[in-house]
Amino acid sequence: MASSSSRYKDKDAGVVLSFNGQWVSWSHTVAASLAFLSALVIGSALHYHKIVQNEWYGYPQEWFPSVSATIGDRYPERSIFMLFIAITSGPRFALVGLWYLLTAKPGRTLPKVIAGSGIIRTLTCGGWTYITSTDDHDWHDILMISYIVFTIPWTTGCIALSPPNAKAIKYRKYIASAFFGTLVPLVYFFIQHKVHRVAGAYTIYAFFEWALIVFDVSFDAVTALDFDSFEITIKDVKGASKGYVQWLPR
Template sequence: MAKVGDRVLFRTITVLTVMLPLFGFIVCVAWSLIFDFKSSTATHCGVHNYLPSVSAAIGDYLPQRYIWRFVIALHTIPRIQIAFVYYAYFMSILAKWHENSVLLNCILNLVEILSLFGLTFISSTDNYTIHKFFFITFLLTSTFYMALSICLLGHRITAPNALEVKSGRYKKRLFVTTLLAVFGAVYFFARHNNYCEPMMYTWFALCEYLVILCNMAFHMTAYWDFPHREWSLRPSPDVRQQFRV
């Protein structure tokens, strides 16, 4: 039996972990708009632009770069732990033959987390090629993680409660919104590069913001997935025993 001090309410971990990058993101964008507006919104085209790209807001200026790196570093370990908690959760609600899919889902989540860490600490100005690699990896793994999570939830063998149904509904909406935002970002970026039209880069930046906010919100749905569950800090040989209602 684990002691009371060996357990923590999962909801608390989820909220704190998501609020860290959300706070950092808002501060970095706001700071760039207030103090570095002209340089952070400038593009090679020289056309009017009213929002900084995510890369510019979090990596090109100080103190934004340090703020973003601090919150991402602080939230990475809990995110990794949460990934394993979700592995245990899926194992507990799915048939045994889904084990490989659950493992793949966990790997996608871990790669997403590590890619975010990589693109944060290697900015586009430090090494554009590596930063681009981490960014593309983050985008692909986070999107496939969303899709596979929704697919796995559709094959659960236990009946979901009302909050889990609500969580699943929002997961689907956030996934669709993410896809639309990704396609929008590609479209507006191409228009900006090919035609140098005013406002195209601003719309691209908005799509980037939407992708990031949807990603955070998707992970926040754990608030509904684990309303009363506690997470054991002690490792268990059976991942199904990590949870206690």
């Protein structure tokens, strides 16, 4: 009978990197947060009066920038945002894949549907962030609305498929309720700005728009509570790397 040490040696043979699944969630959360926060800080520091200006009013009636104006109107914040959002795409696709592996069961269709909506949601996110309102206002809005539409099955599906983790389920329900609840005042204040031309309405709209970003990123961050059960291992099966086992901390 093989000894315990030999079994561990066989298990680690050829392993060049091993890390817990939580790292996928945290890397996605950090990269996405840096993308938006860096654009907001740099844009406010360099072009504050320009990014709070809209078609009807500017400072002081409007004093907080919208997400679209922050990430898409000016250099260098636009470029820095696009750099970080590109970095975010890798962990985002990995997050969708791990969620499918966690929830897939023989004969179940829902996990496949949710994974598909997660992929489309990721692609539309790239659409409205790389095609800004300055580049093409119509396509920017179409892709943003599509992103919100595909967020509905992703969010409800993740809640429905959640493993029996009471803390994760509670957080998902709270964050999802806040996300969809924010859409109502968001639409209201956008109409106040766009149709009725109310001074200051766009600033209030901008706060709700940024809140959606926070809730959206936070919802996906909850996967860290579920991915703790995964260990992702990269093996060199041919021994080309001649490396050693590297374990990232949990």
